[in-house]
Amino acid sequence: MMRNTTRFKKAIKINFDEMMGLMDSCQQLHTPSLEQRPEAKKISRNARRVPKNLFSNTLNNPVAIFSGIVPGTKWCGTGDIAATYYDLGTEKSMDRCCRSHDLCPIKLRSYQNKYSLINNSIYSKSHCECDSAFYRCLKDLNSPTADVMGNIYFNIVQVPCVEHVEDSKRDAAPGKQQAMQFSKQQLAY
Template sequence: MLQHLALSTVISKLLYMAASLILAATVDMPPALNNCKLNEQDGACFTDIAERRFVFLDAATSRCQMIADKYLVEVTLKELSRAATPPYVLQSEQLSFVIAACKRRDARALGLQQPNRPRLMFPGTKWCGPGDEADSFDDLGELREVDACCRDHDQCPDNIKPQETKHNITNDSGFTISHCDCDDAFRSCLTAAGGEAAEAVGLAYFSTGFIKCFRLAPPVVACVTWSG
């Protein structure tokens, strides 16, 4: 059974761990199943209420391990349940905060953040474009609903950067590609936001043909010749 923490306890623990853990790049394999404890010595496991995302903050190895594939999350949660070390359940926005901290820490470590470099950002937003111009996770532009969609999509825990190989997939494009579940959530968010700005952002992202997504699935056995 998944555990629920009081909001104040979660926030205080998250702030402590974000300040104390040195978060590194994402990895593919699920974390060690005996370390899912909420303390600064070992780290902590988190999922969201929908159980669509999973994050492990590992103090021992200084790594931030993130899973976004629904199947892998399901398998990991089952194994954690068997091991009697269930993760802590956060609200979606709280887990997004954890993921944002992971990505920002990683970007600083790799020297990818360049504050003086001009960015092509959609007018009225701070997250709808390459990178972001926000001062914090809660910093949104005038088009708050649309910007929140872009911000949440930026926090997709499973993506592949340009020229990076992950899950045996090589991204040879010039754009970061995300797990298809993240793109589906992005599309739904923009649709719910509505309006010309949401439509423009959606068209720019989904209709250019430049940006693709990936999904992990077992091999498919299919008919390759017509047998009718």
């Protein structure tokens, strides 16, 4: 894969809105199954050790629940257990929603200090626009499993999000990083 990128001289810098647009476009694409991808042969050692029945499509799987991953998924929960970008659980549609949310370009992981903010919680906090996209994605699935995920994330835990602070000065210095703040999520599932 990386061999094909040698013709590019340097990375192109894009802003947050452009990145969100790209992520939305990727979300709309059909993802080939893992078995058809050459990357499938490069699954990590840890992923190989996981028992096949661990990711059964039930909500009463205590092993998956205690590992912090929603049963039937590899991207939904505290972190992810996917070996590659294309590695999805049996709940593929919901996993795509979680994968896109996990890859939010503006995010503070637990106990991370970034954007002049400190996240002292046990879970990551994503940009409010990423949370909104996650909300829409789960709602669009119209499935019981997605509804459980949405209720936990948006109604029970009510994870705060990160948002840009409107600059009171009209001429902010060019190249200056825009201030961020935590915000209470306004979405109820």
